[in-house]
Amino acid sequence: MRAIQMSSFGEADVLQVVDLPVPEPGLNEVRVRLHAAGINPAETYIRTGTYAFLKPDLPYTPGFDGAGIVDKVGDGVTRLRPGDRIFVAAILAKRNTGTYADMVVCDADAVHPLPESLSFSQGAAIGVPSLTAYRALFQRARIQPGETVLVHGASGGVGLLTVQLARAYGAHVIGTAGSADGLALIRQNGAHEVLNHSSEGYLDKIPALTNGHGVDVIVEMLANANLEEDLKVLAQYGRVVVVGSRGSVELTPRLAMIKEADVLGTALWNAPDCEYTASIYGVAAALEAGTITPVIAEEYPLEKAAQAHIDIINQKGAHGKIVLRNDLGAK
Ligand SMILES: NC(=O)c1ccc[n+]([C@@H]2O[C@H](COP(=O)([O-])OP(=O)(O)OC[C@H]3O[C@@H](n4cnc5c(N)ncnc54)[C@H](OP(=O)(O)O)[C@@H]3O)[C@@H](O)[C@H]2O)c1
Numbered sequence: 001m002r003a004i005q006m007s008s009f010g011e012a013d014v015l016q017v018v019d020l021p022v023p024e025p026g027l028n029e030v031r032v033r034l035h036a037a038g039i040n041p042a043e044t045y046i047r048t049g050t051y052a053f054l055k056p057d058l059p060y061t062p063g064f065d066g067a068g069i070v071d072k073v074g075d076g077v078t079r080l081r082p083g084d085r086i087f088v089a090a091i092l093a094k095r096n097t098g099t100y101a102d103m104v105v106c107d108a109d110a111v112h113p114l115p116e117s118l119s120f121s122q123g124a125a126i127g128v129p130s131l132t133a134y135r136a137l138f139q140r141a142r143i144q145p146g147e148t149v150l151v152h153g154a155s156g157g158v159g160l161l162t163v164q165l166a167r168a169y170g171a172h173v174i175g176t177a178g179s180a181d182g183l184a185l186i187r188q189n190g191a192h193e194v195l196n197h198s199s200e201g202y203l204d205k206i207p208a209l210t211n212g213h214g215v216d217v218i219v220e221m222l223a224n225a226n227l228e229e230d231l232k233v234l235a236q237y238g239r240v241v242v243v244g245s246r247g248s249v250e251l252t253p254r255l256a257m258i259k260e261a262d263v264l265g266t267a268l269w270n271a272p273d274c275e276y277t278a279s280i281y282g283v284a285a286a287l288e289a290g291t292i293t294p295v296i297a298e299e300y301p302l303e304k305a306a307q308a309h310i311d312i313i314n315q316k317g318a319h320g321k322i323v324l325r326n327d328l329g330a331k
Contacts, residue, residue, distance in 0.1 A: 002326075003101035004305040007059045009049030012306040015062070015100075023097045023105040025074035030108045032088055035120035036299070037099040037324040038065030039308045040128045040157070041244070047309065053269040061098025062305075064091040067114055067123025068326075077108045087114045089127030091268055092276055099124075100305050102326055112280065115287050118294070125157060125294035125321035126283065131268055133162040133219075134279045134286075136241040137169070139271070140264045141217040145170030148210050152230065153221025154191060155182030156318040158243060160295050162219050163189050168291040171217075174209060176202070179317030185295065197226075206233040214238060214259075224249045227263070231255035241266050295320035301328040 001022050006014040025031045043062045045051040066088040070080050080086065090096040090110040097105045114123040136158075137143050149166045153159050154175030166173045167190030175191035177183045178198040186194050193209050195202045206215060214235030220226055223240075224247035230240045232255060239262045256263065271279065286292040297320035300308045305324055312322050 001102035002302060003061045003098065004063075004302065005059045005061050006047060009047065009058075012044075012047070012309040014047060015306040015309060017303050020061075020101070022103055025072055025105045026095070027074055028076045028108050029074040029095055029105055030070055030077055030080055030111050031072040031103055031105045032066065032068045032086060032111065033071045033103055034066045034068040034088075034099060034101065034326055036067050036124035036326065037063045037101075037302070038124040038127060038129070038157070039305075039312050039322045039324060040065065041312055042128065044309045044313055053267065061101055063099030063101070063104070064096065065089060065124050065127030066099035066104060067120040067126075070111065071103060073108070080108055080111055085114045085116070086111045087123035087126050089131060089280070091128055091131070092271070100302065100324060102302075112284055117290070118287070119296075121296045121299055121323045121325065122294040124323045125296060126287070128268065129157040129294070129321065130161050130283045130286075130292060131276070131279050132158050132243060132266070133165050134282050135268060135271060135275070136219045136243050136266050137162060137165055137217070138282065139275050139279065140241045140266045141219070141239045143169065143171055143217050146172070147216035148172040148174065148213070148235070150206070150215040150218045150230075150233070151175045151186075151191070152197070152218055152226055153244065154186045155179070155320075156221065157321040159219075159221060159318075160185065160189050160320060161292050163191050164292045165286060167191070168286070174206070174215065177318070179319070181319050182317055185319050189295065203229050203233050210235070217241070219243055220245075222246065227251060228255070231259070231261055234259055234261050236260065238262075239264055296323060298322050299325045299328065302326050
């Protein structure tokens with residue numbers, strides 16, 4: 001089978017297309033024939049060998065998320081059968097051979113039914129992004145219906161699903177993006193108000209948009225750029241959930257003191273089993289009800305994984321999720 005494999009850590013060109021033996025599922029494991037794999041920024045950090053949560057043994061095939069058809073089940077698996085249409089969310093799986101490949105073997109617990117209404121690309125966009133959105137909103141910020149949520153960086157893989165979930169839960173949602181297309185997309189996906197984070201002074205509009213109250217919760221995709229300003233627009237007892245950060249920031253702690261604000265980190269890797277399981281159930285229910293619908297920005301052939309890694313980090317004007325497809329010829 002085709003797979004993307006890295007034999008050293010480094011720039012995107014360490015991601016090579018190779019031919020590997022088809023892996024066999026063991027006890028409580030399944031093999032999936034993949035149609036699509038999700039590209040997450042974390043996989044680019046892992047590729048450099050400097051990621052706090054995972055430095056894999058080499059050679060390594062990346063990828064936690066994917067979608068396809070169950071090909072073979074190992075002993076002990078009763079919930080899934082060959083032919084089932086499923087998505088893979090394997091970030092916390094004990095075994096995961098990597099979804100940037102034609103086939104993946106992983107724990108059966110990491111494989112879930114894909115609603116008929118969703119494409120394989122959409123299925124590949126569920127795992128890390130939706131579980132992160134769910135954890136940030138419900139397990140870390142503990143949002144309440146009627147609260148105002150600012151999704152700071154709402155146009156990407158995590159952001160759009162955060163907007164959808166928060167809106168469906170009864171929050172007043174403000175979303176930011178850096179492009180006109182991104183702003184339109186956020187609005188279509190449920191944001192009541194949109195702001196362009198590339199415009200000078202865009203957060204100055206927050207008091208007017210919240211009747212002077214400020215925002216109760218901020219789900220933050222670029223904390224190193226925004227945390228100081230976030231604390232200024234937060235309401236009394238507000239919470240900022242740091243989902244993404246790519247550097248350090250100088251901060252005025254008094255801003256947190258004045259409002260008794262909480263700055264909360266989140267990372268799926270830290271989720272206790274019970275909370276991770278709860279988030280899977282929550283996401284599955286939201287998919288079934290149509291509350292969340294992943295938005296696909298670009299599909300790349302599997303062979304273009306290296307380019308996808310470059311583009312997800314350098315892109316300006318995100319408009320959904322970047323995925324790899326197994327059934328597109330390399331261009
Ligand atoms: N903690 C966790 O467990 C966890 C899980 C998943 C992801 N993450 C992190 O969360 C971040 C987002 O992930 P993703 O998959 O959604 O990535 P993505 O699809 O590449 O989206 C990136 C988002 O960041 C926005 N952005 C760019 N400049 C910004 C700014 N100055 N202020 C606010 N937002 C800005 C982009 O908006 P425009 O392109 O429109 O400017 C886009 O909405 C990444 O840093 C990722 O590593 C963390």
